[in-house]
Amino acid sequence: MRYKEAEERPIAVNELKKAIEGFRSFVSSQDPKYEHIDAAERAKVTEECDKKEKWINEAIEEQSKLAKDQDPKIRVSQIRAAIPVIIYFILFILFFILILKTITKK
Numbered sequence: 001m002r003y004k005e006a007e008e009r010p011i012a013v014n015e016l017k018k019a020i021e022g023f024r025s026f027v028s029s030q031d032p033k034y035e036h037i038d039a040a041e042r043a044k045v046t047e048e049c050d051k052k053e054k055w056i057n058e059a060i061e062e063q064s065k066l067a068k069d070q071d072p073k074i075r076v077s078q079i080r081a082a083i084p085v086i087i088y089f090i091l092f093i094l095f096f097i098l099i100l101k102t103i104t105k106k
Contacts, residue, residue, distance in 0.1 A: 005072045009063070012079035016056055019083050020049045023090050034094075036101050041093050052086050 026034070027042045027049075059074040066073060 002068065002070075002072065005076055006068065008076045009072070009074075009079070012076045013056060013060060016052065016079055016083055016086075019086055020053050023049050023086065026090070037094065037097055041097055045090050045093060048086060048089050052082055055082070 023045055027045045056079065059079075062073045
């Protein structure tokens with residue numbers, strides 16, 4: 001188990017960091033198709049990205065202090081479980097705000 005975790009952890013961390021980076025680029029996007037998302041909603045996305053990034057960085061740091069024969073502080077399954085959470089959070093903001101603004105325009 002420890003070997004498999006050690007082998008797969010960097011891959012899972014990379015997947016999470018790519019997701020975070022993708023949402024950070026979305027937040028900074030000036031694309032007109034996202035103009036319905038105001039600064040407050042973009043700030044929520046940034047805050048969520050910051051939280052997940054802090055969490056994973058702290059977990060990696062704690063893990064690096066452990067000997068290879070110790071149980072992992074963070075499991076690959078925990079890292080991979082964080083990816084859909086951040087995706088759902090951000091998609092909620094994207095679509096909920098769009099729907100809300102569409103409804104209120106009528």
